[in-house]
Amino acid sequence: MNSEITLNHFIGTSGEIARMDLPEACAIRLKSLGLFEGQKVQLSRAGNPMIVKAAGGKIAVAGDIAKGIYMRVAHS
């Protein structure tokens, strides 16, 4: 069973995006930058804004947006 945690609370260096709960325009922007459901991302700066690496790019996202990005947490 997988559970989810929002990106702003995510701890660790890498993870997978489970889903996004954001306004349409915002979600499209993120997806076009390579942050889509199922994508593996690396965290490179915590805090606000945070910096994630995915799809060959480095993207700064504000904390309020990170709240709408749900990460998959694998139970061990």
Next chain:
Amino acid sequence: MSASVDSAASESSDASGKKSSGDKVVAMLGNPNVGKTSMFNRLTNLLAKTSNFPGTTIDRRVGRVELNDRQSISLVDLPGVYTLGASSPEEKVARDFVLGENEEVPDALLVVVDATNLQRTLFVAREALQQGRPTIVAVNFIESARRRGLEIDLNTLGRKLGCPVVGVSARTGEGFDRLKSQLAILLAGPALPLLISSGSPECPPTPAENVLTVLTDDESCGSCRVCPYADGHQWASALARESIRDGSVVSDETADRVDYFLTNRFIGPVVFAAVMVLAFSLVFWFAQVPMEWMDSGFGMLASFVSGLLPEGDFQSLVVDGIIGGVGGVMVFLPQILILFFMLALLEDSGYLARAVVVVDRWMRRVGLPGQAFVPLLAAHACAIPAIMATKVIENRRDRLAAIMVIPLMTCSARLPVYAIIAAMLFPGSPLSAAILFASAYLLGMVAAFVVAFLLKMTLLPGEASHLILDLPPYRTPSLRNALRYAYERGWMFLRDAGTVILMISIVIWALSTYPKLSDERFEEQMASRSVAVEQIGEEELDGLRAAAEQEHAIIGRLGRVVAPVFEPIGFDWKISVGVMTSFAAREVVVSTLSILYGLGPEPEDESTLKDRLSSATYPDGTKVFTTATCVSLLVFFVLAMQCLPTQAVTKKETGSWKWAAFQFGYMTLLAYGAAFVAYHAVSAFT
């Protein structure tokens, strides 16, 4: 500065995107920051703005390219897009043009991708290919990729994409001949049927060897197959992997480490402050010596010319009006050159995006989005391109807030005024002068933040939208670009000095020379002020006479009308006139003061403008430029809205004169109020 009107005008005049002379139209498409504009500049020999920050180009721009002896095309540079499906204004410009939404579709697409980051940039290439138009892909940054040991297999890439692929470098010019010849072939041939999967299950993939064929089985069963974005990105990363011959993945550990410091919660702000202070104090330091040379050069020129010409009105026109007025402004050329050079280097380095990460939180607090940082910084050169650059801010509230405060930043047209005041307040102490400079910059920034906050509390309520920013890689700035850019801006400044300022100077000279004061009137005046003309020295008499002549002339009469308005902030009538003329363009105040204080008895030595101003006195012998007046003048110029072209751009970008009028009104009141406070505060202490 007023020079920028012209650049804005020429920018829009060839931005129509219309075909000229039946040339075929080729549109450039690609992610932001992949070097489209750099390639465009190289191909067309134009000098459109480039920088290492996504979203530099905000409007389309057309240029002519000779492909060979017989054929030329209209090349259209477009804003970068991450996807053709996006909705921000500048992305719509690109999208509409490529899709032919408002006019004919372009004859071909020139898709630009980044060799150092194919994975990221091929996504848009795929969207472009899906349009089914004749397409050519340029793999830019090829030299940079090679340096990092990354070799791209262009043949494989071309085969998989099903279109011609050329490796190029906008920096070195490599591959451009081939790009041109390939473009000519592409335009000559029949439109290739480009067959690409639409990504949806209903439409089966097309037979050409491209797109999905590079997806291996385990990749194609991802969780998100129906999502075109996931699909496209997986396709792109698979294709990128296949086309990198060397296979070695670029190590970006160094960049990560640098990023860690630059965006660190504690170190980041310190670095930020250091970079800003360093950049602006270098502008000041480096410019000092050449400015002094130019200043005394113009002084020598003036005394040389006045020796050549017979004494009289014509001599006065040339020496006081033209050399004094235009020269007074021209000496600031070194500062302008250095400012633009440094800004160009900074923009090219990739640091600015990190600065955005650092300042975003503070900016949001006053209701400005992080994206407004780059326009705010650009406003230190000139408010006009800065206001236009706010197009990258999607939210209207945020954009308005940014536009309203941008002119508070110290633009290059204010530098002459600051420099004169610094020289008067701190002659022979460059350190204090530098501090004064920095304070003026800082005052502008602080005022912008305060005003933004007040706007958020009143006229523009709401939260600034949240940051999503693609961080560009660090790159070695191009010295050539920075030099070209500085040269172009310097040239614009000179052209301005030679036209607008020359004209205003002549007008000011005429207004302050005519009508002439007759000898009888002068004697009457002296008598009425009970000055015993016979007893004072000749030199002093000349001085009195010059002052009386000026007051008698039209400008003196105008001055008397406006002087009461500015008296509370410590300006004499000449400064008041200078301030009034500077509402056309800020730097004009320097030429006006130069003329008004320069007219009169021949200075013995080659005196500089600063000397003339510092020694100016009221009729009762007190100094005009006291510390309080200097500070008040400085504060006024930091905060006042004195730039008609900026007003026009504000109107255009906000869509109404209301905002332009508001901007003018609040800035003028703010400037006057702050100058008043500064004048009285400083007067109390000195």
